[in-house]
Each structure stands twice: as structure tokens, then as C-alpha cells.
Amino acid sequence: MNMQDKIKQVLMDYDPEKVHIGVLGSHSALEIASGAKQEGFKTVVVCQNGREKTYARYYRNVFDEFIFLDQFSDITTPETVKELQDLNTIFVPNRSFSVYAGYDAIEQKFTIPLMGNRYLLKTEERTAPKNQLWLLKEAGIQIPKAFKSPKEIDRPVIVKVAEKGRTIERAFFYASTPEEYEREAEKRIKAGIITREALEESVIEEYVLGAKFNANYFYSPLNDDIDLLGFDRRIQTDLDGVLDLPAREQLELNVATQNIEIGHMGVTMRESQLEKIFGAAERWVQICAKEFPPGMIGLFALQGAVTKDLQFRVFDVSPRVPGCPCVEPTSPYMKYKYGVEVGPGKRVAMEIKRAIRKRRLLEVVT
Numbered sequence: 001m002n003m004q005d006k007i008k009q010v011l012m013d014y015d016p017e018k019v020h021i022g023v024l025g026s027h028s029a030l031e032i033a034s035g036a037k038q039e040g041f042k043t044v045v046v047c048q049n050g051r052e053k054t055y056a057r058y059y060r061n062v063f064d065e066f067i068f069l070d071q072f073s074d075i076t077t078p079e080t081v082k083e084l085q086d087l088n089t090i091f092v093p094n095r096s097f098s099v100y101a102g103y104d105a106i107e108q109k110f111t112i113p114l115m116g117n118r119y120l121l122k123t124e125e126r127t128a129p130k131n132q133l134w135l136l137k138e139a140g141i142q143i144p145k146a147f148k149s150p151k152e153i154d155r156p157v158i159v160k161v162a163e164k165g166r167t168i169e170r171a172f173f174y175a176s177t178p179e180e181y182e183r184e185a186e187k188r189i190k191a192g193i194i195t196r197e198a199l200e201e202s203v204i205e206e207y208v209l210g211a212k213f214n215a216n217y218f219y220s221p222l223n224d225d226i227d228l229l230g231f232d233r234r235i236q237t238d239l240d241g242v243l244d245l246p247a248r249e250q251l252e253l254n255v256a257t258q259n260i261e262i263g264h265m266g267v268t269m270r271e272s273q274l275e276k277i278f279g280a281a282e283r284w285v286q287i288c289a290k291e292f293p294p295g296m297i298g299l300f301a302l303q304g305a306v307t308k309d310l311q312f313r314v315f316d317v318s319p320r321v322p323g324c325p326c327v328e329p330t331s332p333y334m335k336y337k338y339g340v341e342v343g344p345g346k347r348v349a350m351e352i353k354r355a356i357r358k359r360r361l362l363e364v365v366t
């Protein structure tokens with residue numbers, strides 16, 4: 001029996017009146033749970049001991065059930081899966097879930113209905129055969145030029161390499177020539193930020209000069225429609241700290257900056273440019289349907305920049321909850337469509353509620 005047949009069987013045993021929306025206690029759990037509660041659902045959060053206070057103490061009001069594990073990876077064990085099934089859980093995958101559970105376990109062992117396409121999650125890794133960049137190219141979405149070797153560098157580039165201490169996080173540095181690449185890489189190796197081995201596996205991409213925009217979307221299989229939830233920009237440390245200084249002090253510091261994502265801020269875009277933002281999303285949905293049936297389901301984000309010639313060039317994709325709670329209170333785009341503010345968590349819950357009511361739940365989960 002394949003995974004989709006197993007999920008179908010699990011759903012047949014669920015009581016639609018007692019569905020819980022579940023999430024891993026990290027990344028975007030508060031956002032998902034708050035939206036679920038707005039739509040009248042009960043919620044369950046899977047926490048790791050030692051990292052549970054945010055959910056079990058400070059914001060316990062948005063959770064009805066708690067599952068505590070010694071480590072997040074235990075979420076795919078038969079015992080945890082049984083607990084989630086007993087709660088009639090529909091699980092919303094976030095980045096932390098992908099990283100800690102692992103793609104093989106998600107695809108083969110985690111027999112809990114996922115709001116989204118579990119087979120698309122691995123495309124976020126650039127080492128995957130049909131990864132996000134391959135999909136973007138196939139979709140005809142503009143992306144930065146990639147360089148196979150530092151020797152090819154002939155323009156400003158950004159180098160994306162796994163951090164030494166936290167391999168799930170990426171370190172970034174910039175260069176314009178092969179010599180600058182080696183100089184900046186060596187500086188970070190000596191500082192203990194990256195390793196030479198990780199550098200060999202790094203991604204070298206053209207640095208897109210433009211205004212950064214993370215476009216956050218929701219695709220509904222129920223009505224074949226795309227919502228633009230809104231835009232956000234990243235707050236990063238210690239890059240933002242360095243950029244707060246005058247240029248002279250930045251040069252005098254001579255530090256190897258790190259782009260560690262620590263927060264988000266909401267932004268808006270000129271109305272005349274929105275059509276191309278929707279167009280990129282439509283092409284992404286189409287290619288996912290072709291290459292990873294049943295295709296894109298629910299939340300996703302295209303992270304990119306708008307250049308001076310007003311081209312939207314995408315350099316990263318989140319094929320799951322983007323993790324930007326700022327879009328609900330700061331974005332006007334969902335209010336234009338629904339008449340009220342609708343954030344990522346609420347939009348997920350709206351879709352699940354509609355699917356239950358129309359007896360089409362199997363169409364929005366995998």
C-alpha cells in the first residue's frame with residue numbers, strides 16, 4: 001500500500017467533528033495554531049523537551065493538546081504517529097519539521113495527513129535531482145545565473161554554504177572575482193563559521209541587485225485559485241547590525257558577517273507590479289502539478305528581488321509554511337479579497353474547514 005492509500009485509510013477512520021490541526025513546536029507553530037483557533041479548530045503541538053516553554057507556557061492558550069518528545073526526530077515513531085492519529089490530526093509541515101523529521105521518514109513513515117504535498121518538501125534542498133532551481137527553470141521563472149566553479153565568477157555573486165556549527169542553517173558571503181571568493185572564504189573558515197568541506201558543496205549564484213521581496217501565497221486545489229497573502233523582508237544578524245553603522249565603521253570592523261534569519265518585516269509592492277507576482281506563482285503551481293503530483297497544495301513562498309528594469313527574479317522557494325507572521329497584520333492583499341485580514345494560519349484552517357464541509361479532504365492533504 002502506497003502512502004496516499006494509507007492516508008486515505010487514516011482519513012476514513014477520522015471523526016471530522018474532532019479534527020485537530022497539528023504542528024511541530026518551532027518555526028511557525030504559533031502562526032498556524034492561532035489561525036486554526038480563529039476558525040474554531042482544536043490544535044496539537046509536538047514539542048521537544050527543553051524547547052517547549054514558548055508553547056506550553058507563554059502561549060499555551062492557542063494549543064489544546066501537547067506531545068512532548070526528547071528529540072524532534074521522534075515525531076515519526078509509531079508511538080507519536082498513533083498519538084496524532086488518535087487526535088484526528090491534520091498536520092501542517094514547516095521548515096523545522098522537514099529538517100528534524102527527515103524527508104525519507106516524512107515520505108515513508110509519517111502516516112498523518114499533511115496539509116500540503118509531502119513529496120515537494122525535499123525540493124527545498126538544492127542537492128535534490130529535481131530541486132527548486134530545476135523547477136523554477138522548467139517553469140520559465142527568472143532566476144539568478146549559477147556558477148559551477150569560483151573560477152567562473154565575473155560579476156557580484158552570493159555564496160550559500162552550510163554553517164559549521166549549525167548545518168541546517170546557511171552562511172552567506174559575497175564576492176566579485178575568484179580572488180575575492182577565496183579571500184572571503186578563507187576569512188570565514190579561520191573564524192570557524194564554515195568548513196572547507198562545506199565550501200566544496202556550496203552554491204554560487206549571481207547576486208541580484210534589486211529590492212528584496214518574499215512573496216507569500218496559498219494555492220487552493222478546491223477552487224484552483226491562488227491567494228497572495230503578502231510580502232515580507234528578512235531581518236538578519238549580524239548583517240543588520242553591521243549595516244546600521246556608517247560606511248567608514250563598517251570597513252574598519254572588517255568582520256565576516258553572517259546572514260542568520262532572526263525576523264521578518266511586512267512590506268507592500270507597487271500595484272502595477274502585482275500581475276507578474278501572480279504570474280510567477282501560476283507558473284510554479286503548473287510545474288509542480290506536472291512534476292510532483294498532486295502538485296502544490298496550500299502555503300508556499302517565492303523569495304526574490306525586483307530589479308531596476310522591474311523584473312521579478314526568484315532565488316529561493318519555500319514549498320511549505322514560509323514562517324512570516326508579519327503578513328497578517330501588515331498586508332492589505334487578503335483584505336482586498338476577503339474583506340478581513342487573513343494570515344497564513346487562518347487561510348490553512350479555512351481550506352481544511354471547507355474541505356471537511358464538502359467532503360473533499362483528501363484533495364488538500366497527502
